[in-house]
Amino acid sequence: MDETGKGFYQEFEVFSKRTFKSPFQHQFSLLAPNEELAIVMAQENFMRREPVADIWVVKRSDIRMLDQEEREGLQRLDNKDYRNTKGYGYLKKKWRDYEQNMLDEKEILSWGGDD
């Protein structure tokens, strides 16, 4: 075995965004000897066709990931009505009794617009 190669490969996780507006998205992992080559490899491996606006490479050892048990603990119980507008839907009918329209999400988010 070629012992000189043992420490050569470092694990990097690759993130990129398609446009400046889009969020960073995890692509995949790759092996490279350093950050500079990781960026080159990221383009070679994952960005041969799709447009790309920015790239991050992060050493995997610098990422705190969840283990299996922590991930399984993420499952949401279906009891979050009090936290969502869905739990307050009855207001629509109430407001109608007062001859008013409900200020729903669509209405409220439209206030920031120019029109």
Next chain:
Amino acid sequence: MDVLTSFERLSDEEKYEHFMKRIEAGEKIEADDWMPEEYRQTLIKLISMHGISEIMGALPEKEWVPKAPTLRRKLGIMAKVQDEMGHGQLLLRVAEDLMKPYGRNREDIMQDLFTGRLKFHNVFHMPAPTWGDAGLIGWLVDGAAIMTQTNMLKASYGPYARALQRICAEEVFHAQHGEAIIMALAEGTEEQKALIQDSLNRWWDSLLMFFGPASADTTGSSKQDITVKYKIRSKTNEQLRQDFFSKYVPRILSLGLEIPDETMHYDKENETWVYQQPDWNEFKNIVKNNGPKSKDRLDLRKNAYDQNAWVRKALSPDNQAI
């Protein structure tokens, strides 16, 4: 957190049961999750073989980059060769994460390839002497590869499923790239038509072998039952081969080509294609690196590896003090 319910406190049987429940429920297993040894070993064997085959598969095709007939064809086949290497990189990463608990890495994968412990796909041991072969590989070998790979898109192992999603999207381009070459030759001169018939004759047995034996009876070993049990794949080798016939035989015939098997026909009653079995002893021999181009291609890979040893040495973080 209630320590008593902690996953680590479960017995191996309980862990196995939990694992199988997750798989049955369609959940994806991730690299660091607990998994039975048989699952890990099967995945390592399957994915390292798949990954290294992508890289070895680029070698017969790259021979055609300098010889492609036009600039557009040259660019097309170059893009395809680059994709295959990219697919290899992706798949090797998936295999390497699975090998990590054994202290094994890419270095070991390369050494296993050179010593013959790690096998690569039967089709990539074969010569590709004409431009017709370049087209046929893209059209039918990639077509066969798409069949086997799409069969695993829903694989229970998350990282493999995600890698295949990326790969299959690009394979669509590969198939059409191959079709474009074949179509041009099929609509060309008599000589060009003869060229692709010749390629089809040369590749037919390899294409049948591509899907592997129908059962372990044929070659002495087959992993297909285990991969079905763990929901890594859903169809058997023979189902995939039959699907391939259904999709491609009518297309092959429509171009005026002949299937080099006189016995081949569709049995309507049993809804199966009847065909002449390839020589499975030959298959065993080929994948043991005794195919016509096995040695050449391994040498090519090994030379590239040896000649670039200085790069690995120079850039290795172990060497920074020098």
